[in-house]
Amino acid sequence: MSDKNITKDAMYDAVAPDDFESMLELDRYGNRSTAFDKIISATHDHFWDPLDKDYIDFDEPFDMENQAIVPEDMVVALSTDYVSNHLSDPKTRIAFINESTLRSFSSILHGEQGALNLSASLCHVLKDQGAQEYAANQTREEARHVTAFAKYVKARWGKPVECGPTLKALLVEIIGAPEVYKKIIGMQMLVEGLAMGAFATFYNKLNDPVGKKLMQLVMTDEAFHHKFGKIWADRTIPKLSAEEHAIIEDWAAHCFQAVLFNLVGPNQQRDLYEKFGLDPDKVIAEFAQIMTDEVRRESMKEQTNIFRVLVKTLLNAGIITDRTKAFYGMYVDLEELKMEGDRMVGDDIAEDGIRYLQAINFKDREHKPVSIAAE
Numbered sequence: 001m002s003d004k005n006i007t008k009d010a011m012y013d014a015v016a017p018d019d020f021e022s023m024l025e026l027d028r029y030g031n032r033s034t035a036f037d038k039i040i041s042a043t044h045d046h047f048w049d050p051l052d053k054d055y056i057d058f059d060e061p062f063d064m065e066n067q068a069i070v071p072e073d074m075v076v077a078l079s080t081d082y083v084s085n086h087l088s089d090p091k092t093r094i095a096f097i098n099e100s101t102l103r104s105f106s107s108i109l110h111g112e113q114g115a116l117n118l119s120a121s122l123c124h125v126l127k128d129q130g131a132q133e134y135a136a137n138q139t140r141e142e143a144r145h146v147t148a149f150a151k152y153v154k155a156r157w158g159k160p161v162e163c164g165p166t167l168k169a170l171l172v173e174i175i176g177a178p179e180v181y182k183k184i185i186g187m188q189m190l191v192e193g194l195a196m197g198a199f200a201t202f203y204n205k206l207n208d209p210v211g212k213k214l215m216q217l218v219m220t221d222e223a224f225h226h227k228f229g230k231i232w233a234d235r236t237i238p239k240l241s242a243e244e245h246a247i248i249e250d251w252a253a254h255c256f257q258a259v260l261f262n263l264v265g266p267n268q269q270r271d272l273y274e275k276f277g278l279d280p281d282k283v284i285a286e287f288a289q290i291m292t293d294e295v296r297r298e299s300m301k302e303q304t305n306i307f308r309v310l311v312k313t314l315l316n317a318g319i320i321t322d323r324t325k326a327f328y329g330m331y332v333d334l335e336e337l338k339m340e341g342d343r344m345v346g347d348d349i350a351e352d353g354i355r356y357l358q359a360i361n362f363k364d365r366e367h368k369p370v371s372i373a374a375e
Contacts (some may be wrong), residue, residue: 005345006181006248008239010099011035014077014125014180022127032129035231039224040130043137046354047361049153050148050364054360056217058155062208064237069156073203075100077273078265080286096276098282102153103269106160107167108198109149111191114171115225116142121175132172134228152214164268166258173356178278181236181248189313190228190255195222196346205347223350226313231341233317246323252314254325260307260331312337 011033012163013023022028048055062069075097077083087093118140122135153160163171174186199222213365240248249273266273267288270280311329314320 004238005179006108006236006244007155008138009129009232009235011131012180012184012236013127015127016178017121028127028129034205035131035235036134036228040134040137042224043141046360048217048223048357050142050144050151050217055357056148056210056213058151058210060075060210061212062156064098065091066094066318067175068094069101069205069211070097070202070205071207072097074205076286077269077283079290080283082282082286082333083273083278087169087276094275094297096158096272099272099275100269100281102157103161103164103272104198104202105149105157106162107151108195109146109160110163110167111195112142112145112149113129115187115191116146118175118183122180122183127211137226138228141225145218145221148218152211155210156208157307166268170259172256181232181285182251184229184232185248185319186255188232189317189319190252190259190310192222192229193225193310194259195305196226199271200309200346201306202347203346216349216356219350220353220357221346223347226344229313230317233319234323234335237290237318245321246295249319249321249324253327256307256314256328260311308332308337312340312344319323350366 001257005014010031050056050058053059066128072078072093077100078087078093078097082098086094087340116117116139119135123132123139126132126135150160170191174183177186199215199219201317203212203219206212206215237245237248265286266280273280273283273362311320311328311334315328315334315337319329320334
């Protein structure tokens with residue numbers, strides 16, 4: 001593998017996507033790492049089927065016309081005087097909140113599709129049988145996430161909206177990247193880190209019981225996907241040269257900055273404002289006045305803030321060093337994150353979800369212990 005792939009452990013060795021002949025090497029069949037066995041074996045514990053109402057019933061109703069699907073404080077645009085005054089009618093306000101939430105769920109759906117394609121692409125390039133089997137398992141799990149979120153969006157809104165340009169560009173880059181480290185950092189750490197924070201936030205604040213259950217079920221899978229990235233970091237980051245570490249660190253910081261300032265920014269939702277008779281430029285101007293660096297920093301003090309979870313992921317992985325800590329320190333107290341340890345905000349929710357699934361999957365068997373740990 002070329003140096004640009006920065007492969008430091010044999011279990012992450014990879015070949016070109018069209019190099020199937022390497023998969024037929026006889027010695028390869030006798031070499032299989034055990035690092036992922038615990039995650040692979042636990043797949044049965046958190047199995048669920050979005051098409052089976054024993055797990056989740058998307059036909060359960062929710063009054064989208066008269067009830068906001070999330071609290072008003074989750075829609076930042078309503079914090080501006082212009083938007084708030086314009087949407088003074090209660091039903092119009094609810095409609096705006098629910099349409100805004102559709103944008104979030106559409107982004108999640110597109111992100112899950114990206115995770116499906118990326119994990120499938122890893123099956124084509126990872127030589128280690130254990131790593132390849134893990135990637136195949138994740139592909140299956142991401143496929144059910146796409147099915148589940150598509151069914152939920154259809155049940156509540158009819159159809160999703162287009163993928164925003166920032167998220168689309170990020171997904172296209174990491175899925176098409178020839179470098180395995182970009183795929184793992186980009187998806188298993190960056191996007192999955194964002195996902196865990198977003199899912200935890202929605203789980204805690206959604207007013208729709210079906211959406212709340214969906215978030216928990218998905219988190220039972222995502223917690224393990226997140227561990228795959230942690231294993232890579234534990235086995236790779238300490239072995240990097242200064243030059244290699246700088247490459248990884250700078251790319252992670254670049255991605256973080258792009259997502260922080262654009263993923264949920266008002267310029268990504270111009271069509272939403274126009275739909276409700278708002279001038280997008282006025283919304284963007286007022287948004288810029290209230291969304292200062294200090295406001296961002298205060299919002300990130302919340303345990304479930306999606307960007308705070310991402311920074312913690314990068315920090316625990318050893319990707320953030322003195323070179324970039326000042327950048328992240330503008331928004332997050334890094335010392336506070338260090339003291340919190342490795343446990344992630346969504347772990348408790350995921351573990352409760354696994355117990356729920358065990359009650360369904362193993363109702364005729366003795367209770368099994370819950371674990372989302374990685375070696």
